[in-house]
Amino acid sequence: MNKTLFEDLKYKVLRSGNPVFFYIGVNTLIFIVTALIGVGIFLSGNSTAGFNAFIREYVAFPVSLSKLPMRFYTILTYQFFHDGLFHLLFNMLWLYWLGQIFLDFLKPRQFHFVYLGGGVAGALFFMLAYHIFPVFQGSLAQANIIGSSAAVMAIVVATATLVPDFSIRMLFLGDVKLKYLAIAYVVLDVIGVASSNAGGSFAHLGGAFLGFIYIKALGKGSDWSNIFKRTPKAPKMKVNKNENYKRNASSKASTVAQAEVDAILDKISKSGYDKLSREEKETLFKASKH
Incomplete structure (x- = not known):
């Protein structure tokens, strides 16, 4: 059972290809x-403060230009990396909830x-900002940030903009x-700029800005994620058996279906989900199940 769970x-x-789970x-x-x-350090009779300071020094992003x-x-x-269980929990919950919606309309x-x-x-x-x-x-020498909040905020705002x-x-x-969310x-993050976690609030705003402008650019036909796009390899020409006819027919049907989905996604990016017809929503829903 444990093996199956693992x-x-x-x-x-x-292996699922779902970036939310990844x-x-x-x-x-x-x-x-x-x-x-940290538990091992604690049980050995030592303080975990040194280990936490090490993480902050070598993993967190520093504001000091001399350290960069x-x-x-x-x-x-x-x-x-996260600064505590609840920091991780809330970020992952929002990533799961909004990330699934994001993937219903856009690509991994x-x-x-x-x-x-x-x-x-x-x-x-x-x-x-600092x-x-x-x-x-007065904080330039020691200020730093840690956590996935800015990345998650980008997903939240991108989804809300789309x-x-x-x-x-x-x-x-x-x-x-x-x-509204x-x-x-x-x-809240604008208000948080005046709090003790000002650095985190600025980071959230940066993530929100990226998510917003990405979707706006996408609506104008510019997809910045193409920098991650792999150049397809030239297919090998190999013909055998009569199954090629069925494969070609299936491939053509798949191409037509994908073109229809792409057209619907373009419409969403320009006009919003509510502008879709019932047939278009059904087509998108069926495509998301495959």
């Missing part, structure tokens, strides 16, 4: 490993771009449209 998790995270799996695995190391040449990699690593490649790009944009917003505003001058009138049911609030989070 194989199921391994498939979902590494990022949840990677973030959770890293958190568990670092937490277990040696910590350049942290613009990616900071996105996969686009999800990867928005997630990673949102994290990068969040780090840059954080760094720029160097621009005088109030943060299908703003799509509703999700929330505890105590009932059905809430994504556009995204606006509420952005407003």
Whole structure:
């Protein structure tokens, strides 16, 4: 049973092709490993403060420009470490809820771009804000950020920008449209700039900005995620048996269906999900099941 569970998790995270499961799996695995190391340090009679400081020093993204040449990699690593269980839990829940909606309308490649790009944009917003505003001058030497919040915020805002009138049911609030949810989070982060977690708030805003402008650019026909697109290899010409006719017919039908789905997705990016006809919604729903 345990083997079956492990194989199921391994498939979902590494082989399913679903980036939501991949990022949840990677973030959770890293958190568990670092937490277990901390437990081992604690049981050995030593303080975990040194280990936590090590993570912050070598994994978190620093605002200090003097540290960046040696910590350049942290613009990616900071996105996969978390400062506590609840920090991880809330980020992964939002990533799961909104990420699934994102993938109902867009491609995994686009999800990867928005997630990673949102994290990068969040780090840059954080760094720029701390160097621009005088109030943060005293924190430049030691300030840093850690967590996937900026990347998750990019997914949330990108999804809300793509299908703003799509509703999700929330505890105590009932059905809430994504556009109102995204606006509420952005407003809270703007207010949070004056709090003790100002760096995190700036990072969230950077992720939100990336998610918003990506969808707007996509609506104008510019897909920035094409930088992740693989160049297809030339197919090998091999003909045998009479099955080729069936395969060609199936391939043509698949091509027509994909073209229809792509046309619907283009319509969503330009006009929104609510502008689809019932037939178009049914076509998109059926395609998402395959």
